[in-house]
Amino acid sequence: MARAISPVIGVVLLVACVVLLSATVGAMVLGYEPTQPAAAVAIDGEATADGEITLTLDHGDSLDVRDLSLVVEVDGEPLEKQPTVPAYSQSGFSGFPAGPFNAGTDSEWTRGESASLTIASTTNGPLPEAGSTVTVRVSENGIVIATVEMTVR
Incomplete structure (x- = not known):
């Protein structure tokens, strides 16, 4: 049994x-x-030969700068020191960032608002020159949400 x-x-x-x-x-x-990427955004940019990079949020929802990271390249070569945002002052960059990239301002980046930073000519490189291409990849929580390509004027 x-x-x-x-x-x-x-x-x-x-x-x-x-x-x-x-x-x-x-x-x-x-x-x-799953991680949800931000709604589609459009960011316009301008770069000058003195190292100033200005980005303007043209389209899309507001962004919280504390969730963003930037990677800057000049003619395909990444900067030795990449910017962190928001910040007051940081190694490799001159002065204080402007707009929502400055830690002393509101961290919300709204449509039509510009943010800028300036590459320090003595402590960072490569430096942009007239005619060179500056590319900035903007990521939110590790996901690239915009790539901005600018020709230096």
Whole structure:
């Protein structure tokens, strides 16, 4: 009689394992929330030969600058020291950033508002020259939301 009960116990244990595994996988799938990128934004930019980079939020929802990061390249070569935003003053950049890039102002970057920073000619490079291309990638929480390409005037 013990032999007849063994297959039944095995089947019950196997069904219990499958149910437990299914419940675990289901809980993981239902709890997953993919990172949502920001709504489409359009950012316009201008760069000068003295190292000033000005970005203007032209289209899209307001952005919280505290969630942003910037990567600046001159003719495809990244700056030695990349900017952090918002900031007061930082190594590799001259003076204080303007607009929402300045930590002393409102961190909300609204449509039509400009923000700027200036590359320090003595402590950062490569430096932009007339005719060179400056590219700024703007990321929000690690996701690139805009790439701005400017020809230095």
